Amino acid sequence: MTETRSHYIPTPFTTSSAVFLLFLLAVVGLAFNAWITQLREGLAVTGLNRPAAWGIYMANFVFFISVSMSGTFISAVIRLLKLEWGKPISRVAEILTVGSLLMAALNILFDVGQLWRALLYIPTYGRIQSPVGWDTIVLLFYLLMSLGYLHLSVIPDAAVLSEAGGRLSWLYNLLRYDWVGEEEQVHLLENALKILGVVTIPIAIMMHTVTGWIFGIMKSVPTWNDALMGPYFIIGALLTGLSLVILTSAVIRWRYHLRDIITDYSFVQLSKLLVVFSLAYLYFLMAETFTVRYASVIEDIQVSQFIWLGLYSPLTWYMLASLVIPSVVLLIPRFRTYKVTVVMAGIVLPAMWVKRVLIIVPGLLNQLRLPTVQSAIPQYVPTLTEASLTIGSFAGLALVVYVFTKLFPPVPAWEIWGVKKLAESHPPIFSLKSVFLGWVVGITTSTGYLFVLVVSTIALGSESALYVYAVRPEKLQILNTPIMVNTPMLNLLVIVVLSGLAVLFFRKIFHGK
Amino acid sequence: MVRWGMVIDLDKCTACQACVVACKAENNVPIGSEEEQSRGRQIAWMDLIVKRLEDGEAFLPRPCMHCDRPPCVAVCPVRATYKRVDGIVDQDYNRCIGCRLCMVACPYGVRYFNWNAPEWPETYQNYLNPIVPIRPAGVVEKCTFCVHRIERLERDILLKKAPPAVMAEAEKASSLEEAVSKAVDILMKRLLEKGDEVTEAEDPSKWEDFDFRELNYLPSCVRSCTGRALIFGDLDNPESVVHKLSRSKRAMRLFEELGTEPKVIYLKEAK
Numbered sequence: 202m203t204e205t206r207s208h209y210i211p212t213p214f215t216t217s218s219a220v221f222l223l224f225l226l227a228v229v230g231l232a233f234n235a236w237i238t239q240l241r242e243g244l245a246v247t248g249l250n251r252p253a254a255w256g257i258y259m260a261n262f263v264f265f266i267s268v269s270m271s272g273t274f275i276s277a278v279i280r281l282l283k284l285e286w287g288k289p290i291s292r293v294a295e296i297l298t299v300g301s302l303l304m305a306a307l308n309i310l311f312d313v314g315q316l317w318r319a320l321l322y323i324p325t326y327g328r329i330q331s332p333v334g335w336d337t338i339v340l341l342f343y344l345l346m347s348l349g350y351l352h353l354s355v356i357p358d359a360a361v362l363s364e365a366g367g368r369l370s371w372l373y374n375l376l377r378y379d380w381v382g383e384e385e386q387v388h389l390l391e392n393a394l395k396i397l398g399v400v401t402i403p404i405a406i407m408m409h410t411v412t413g414w415i416f417g418i419m420k421s422v423p424t425w426n427d428a429l430m431g432p433y434f435i436i437g438a439l440l441t442g443l444s445l446v447i448l449t450s451a452v453i454r455w456r457y458h459l460r461d462i463i464t465d466y467s468f469v470q471l472s473k474l475l476v477v478f479s480l481a482y483l484y485f486l487m488a489e490t491f492t493v494r495y496a497s498v499i500e501d502i503q504v505s506q507f508i509w510l511g512l513y514s515p516l517t518w519y520m521l522a523s524l525v526i527p528s529v530v531l532l533i534p535r536f537r538t539y540k541v542t543v544v545m546a547g548i549v550l551p552a553m554w555v556k557r558v559l560i561i562v563p564g565l566l567n568q569l570r571l572p573t574v575q576s577a578i579p580q581y582v583p584t585l586t587e588a589s590l591t592i593g594s595f596a597g598l599a600l601v602v603y604v605f606t607k608l609f610p611p612v613p614a615w616e617i618w619g620v621k622k623l624a625e626s627h628p629p630i631f632s633l634k635s636v637f638l639g640w641v642v643g644i645t646t647s648t649g650y651l652f653v654l655v656v657s658t659i660a661l662g663s664e665s666a667l668y669v670y671a672v673r674p675e676k677l678q679i680l681n682t683p684i685m686v687n688t689p690m691l692n693l694l695v696i697v698v699l700s701g702l703a704v705l706f707f708r709k710i711f712h713g714k
Numbered sequence: 715m716v717r718w719g720m721v722i723d724l725d726k727c728t729a730c731q732a733c734v735v736a737c738k739a740e741n742n743v744p745i746g747s748e749e750e751q752s753r754g755r756q757i758a759w760m761d762l763i764v765k766r767l768e769d770g771e772a773f774l775p776r777p778c779m780h781c782d783r784p785p786c787v788a789v790c791p792v793r794a795t796y797k798r799v800d801g802i803v804d805q806d807y808n809r810c811i812g813c814r815l816c817m818v819a820c821p822y823g824v825r826y827f828n829w830n831a832p833e834w835p836e837t838y839q840n841y842l843n844p845i846v847p848i849r850p851a852g853v854v855e856k857c858t859f860c861v862h863r864i865e866r867l868e869r870d871i872l873l874k875k876a877p878p879a880v881m882a883e884a885e886k887a888s889s890l891e892e893a894v895s896k897a898v899d900i901l902m903k904r905l906l907e908k909g910d911e912v913t914e915a916e917d918p919s920k921w922e923d924f925d926f927r928e929l930n931y932l933p934s935c936v937r938s939c940t941g942r943a944l945i946f947g948d949l950d951n952p953e954s955v956v957h958k959l960s961r962s963k964r965a966m967r968l969f970e971e972l973g974t975e976p977k978v979i980y981l982k983e984a985k
Contacts, residue, residue: 243851244812245830250754252823254814314812314827314852318792322811326792333791333813420972421785421821571776571823571968573761574731575746577754 209361209614211607212457218607225600232593235586236311244314246586252568253581258312260557261591264441265305265598266340266412267434267553271442272298273347274405277398286470289463289612290450293602295354297442297449298347300601304594306340311590332415338651339408345647346401349640353393356380356633357615360623369608378633382622386633393637400644409438422564423500424493433485440478441553447471447546449602451539453611462612465539472542476531479524479549486524504567513563516555523552638704646700653699716800716891718859719949719977720936721959722775726943729773733760733935733944737777740860740934742846744832757826759857760935775944777935778803778824778857779968779976786816786825795854800891801949801977802859810853817854821969822976825856859946860933867931868894877928895948898932902947902955905929905937949977 212218239246249256272294279287313319327334360380363373380386410431416422417430427433447468454463490509493501508517527545530536566579605611615621631639737743737760746756763774784803787795794809795816817825831851834842842848845862849855870876871884871893880900884893929937936944947956956979959965964981 243830244827245755245851249827249829251817251826252754254817254827312813314814314854315810315850318809319811319813322792322809326809328791328793331789331791331815333789333815337791415815418789419785419819421819565818568818568823570821571763571774573758573763573776573823574734575751575756575758575761576823577752577756580754 209358209610210365211610214607222600222603225596225603228596229593229600232590232596235589235593239311239586239590240316246584248582248584248587250581251576252579253562253565255312255561255565256581257558257583257587257591258308259561260554261594262305262308262312263412263434263557263560264554265301265308265594266408267438267441267557268301268445268598269298269305269343269347269442270405270409270435270438271446272296272301273343273350273401274298275442275446276350277401277405280394280398284470286464286467288616289459289467290446290471291616292354292609292611292613293450293453294442294446295347295351296602296605297445297598299344299351300598301445302340302344302347303601304598306344307597308590308594309336332411332418335411336415339404339411342644342647342651343401343404343408346397346404346644349644350394350397350401352376353390353397353637353640354613355609356390356636357382357387357620358610358613361614361621362609364623372608378631378636380633381624382620387620389633389637393641396641397644400648406435409435416560416564422568423498424489424504424564427489429485429489433489436478436481436485437553437556440475440482440549443471443475443478444546444549444553447475447542448550451543451546453606457606457611459612462617468539468542469537472531472537472545475542475546475549476528479528479531483524483528486521500567500570504563507563507567508559511563513559516559520552520555520559523548642700642703645703649699649703715950716895716948717950717977718780718801718864719947719956719960719979720777720780720859720933721945721956721965721979721981723941723943723945723959724772724774724980724982725964726941727773727775728941728943729762730940731762732938732940733775734758734762736760736934736938737857739841740843740846741858742832742842742848743855744834745838755829757828757855759824759826759855774980775935776822776824776968777859777978779822779974779978780857780859782975782977783973785819785821785972785974789815789819791815795856798861800864802861802864803856804858804861805854805856807847807849807853807855812852812854814854821972821974825854827854828852860935863931863933864894864898867897870931871897880928895951895954899947899951899954901929901932902936902945905932906942906945906955 247256247258275287276291276294276298278284279291310316310319323333323337327337329335356377357380359373360377360382363370363377413430413432413434416425417427420426450463450471451468454460490505493505507513527549530541531545562581566581568579738745738758741759743757743759750756760775760777763776765772765774780801780803782797782801784795784797787797787803790796791813792809792811794806794811795803796806797803812827814827817823817827828849828851832848845866867876868890871881871890874881876884876897880897883896883900887893887896933944933946936946945955945959947954949957949960951957959981960979962981964983965979966982967976967979969976
């Protein structure tokens with residue numbers, strides 16, 4: 202009994218962990234300083250210019266979005282397909298999703314010229330037909346979903362930890378609700394996780410599709426306007442996310458001595474997934490390159506030449522090599538071992554970041570098809586500010602994961618060592634049922650609300666909402682005329698009605714049991 | 715309905731860049747520096763496209779195309795840029811969040827980002843145009859077809875302060891839009907026929923003729939064009955100069971294949 206319990210308790214906070222934490226905090230602090238500088242002096246401190254209006258902030262955004270695919274999606278698939286080998290890595294995957302979505306959101310905030318306006322105006326004046334609108338909505342949804350998923354799966358572990366006492370027992374007490382480990386509660390928890398998992402999968406797919414569409418809809422930039430963009434980004438996200446999950450799991454297995462829990466077998470299974478995804482990615486890369494080069498549209502071929510033979514060609518060939526090596530090596534069964542898998546994931550991950558840069562920058566550098574007297578030679582060199590914010594984002598992700606693993610077990614202990622029966626300690630504020638109900642209702646309500654918002658914008662907003670927002674000159678002074686669906690009162694009304702309906706619906710389900 | 719458009723006669727253009735300078739002065743566009751220029755951060759709402767050919771170079775003045783189906787408007791997340799009913803694609807500097815989606819979406823590269831706060835030399839401070847807002851750092855700006863000048867003409871017609879020849883036509887018009895459309899056309903024809911000579915040759919106190927300042931109702935680049943190559947007016951008014959010229963056999967538009975339907979029409983004799 203005590204031995205099992207020791208698995209639940211996070212490893213003690215030693216000097217080395219303090220040093221590591223301080224290091225991460227220092228890197229994040231430097232990045233924060235760089236951000237303050239950038240806010241004070243404007244985006245002039247970056248290497249961005251015209252036509253390279255987007256740079257590595259955007260690449261980071263896309264990269265972190267694609268990392269987020271790892272977590273809740275993979276974890277949900279593992280749960281729904283009941284894959285035993287996947288259970289130990291599901292916690293890592295979930296926390297990586299939450300962390301990377303936060304970093305993605307931060308990177309898009311680094312990129313905007315007017316930070317406070319972006320925070321204030323996107324919620325108040327946001328338009329559905331803009332890719333930013335789609336991305337904000339889906340990102341918030343995915344974050345909500347991942348938080349819900351993580352929160353629910355942590356409850357049984359928090360309950361065990363709250364019994365152990367310690368300085369943080371208030372936190373664990375808060376998170377355990379009335380969990381005592383009864384059969385009925387376990388059943389309820391697993392059902393709730395399944396519901397969330399089912400809802401997560403379409404949202405995760407839309408998340409990456411929509412991110413691809415930011416580029417796919419841009420007819421002005423050569424090679425971007427491509428129907429392939431959505432699926433391409435999904436495969437890219439699967440590959441990126443999976444390799445980061447492998448790397449993080451390996452680090453956790455090494456640092457927390459979980460060799461017996463996160464077994465070699467799990468890594469072997471993951472390596473099979475890795476080889477499938479990297480082969481699929483190579484296929485997409487081939488499809489893209491071949492059609493562009495065969496059709497030889499003058500601007501597309503210029504970009505293609507630039508990528509494969511021009512200034513950026515070392516990066517491209519490096520990226521290609523980093524995808525080919527794992528695909529070949531992991532195809533051979535006797536190389537599918539723990540060590541090789543980790544090394545291959547380590548090769549893939551940086552290459553995927555480079556690929557993000559290669560999607561964004563070369564297209565833009567060739568975007569200025571009309572060179573004017575006052576435009577410079579297209580170029581883009583990131584500055585120190587951009588570099589430190591990039592490194593800071595990666596450190597931020599590491600920090601989120603690290604702090605989490607110091608607070609909670611890095612593997613879902615209740616799923617591996619079985620659920621423990623506990624005595625009820627405090628009268629909790631919320632019951633477990635109300636928490637489940639809260640998440641499920643919240644997610645259903647917001648999905649329904651979003652649906653109503655989109656449909657009514659299209660239906661009521663007439664032409665303006667679909668394509669062009671025309672303003673009569675004499676009404677130019679009234680710039681803030683909101684379309685009907687954007688008025689706060691209507692929004693509130695819709696939320697209230699929908700949540701009412703959702704509560705009625707789910708009360709029936711939970712009470713029927 | 716008014717649909718403002720511009721015709722640029724490349725056979726008349728001398729590539730003198732008067733339009734570029736006039737635009738910068740009129741619209742409070744920062745002068746910029748050599749360093750900004752080399753870093754690709756120069757702002758020029760009206761700029762000159764340079765195309766290198768086998769025998770020399772070809773030049774095209776390039777304002778915003780004010781597309782009928784503007785890709786920049788479609789992607790703006792907060793409606794900071796929008797198409798007015800008179801066809802002008804305008805920018806709301808107080809709404810812009812600086813996400814630069816419109817810059818990426820524009821195939822003509824007419825959108826400019828303020829990488830830093832605009833600066834002018836000390837001596838220039840008193841000569842900024844008070845009607846045009848100064849843009850802060852972190853917002854996107856673009857050519858507006860000198861919308862403030864058109865609005866001033868509208869106001870003057872309503873207040874009956876416009877020049878008599880313009881007022882005479884305006885009173886016959888059934889609506890303000892029609893009046894403005896006709897007024898701009900009268901001014902444009904006047905500019906094409908006589909230009910600035912009027913102040914020298916004729917008596918400025920006689921209101922049958924125009925004071926040369928009245929021509930300032932026209933966009934700054936059009937007003938300052940030395941070769942009279944830029945022509946502005948209502949594309950939907952069948953009487954107007956631009957309408958007639960836009961039907962010319964020499965007419966072409968940039969990147970028509972993208973379906974943006976630009977309202978700036980270039981005229982060029984085929985070789």
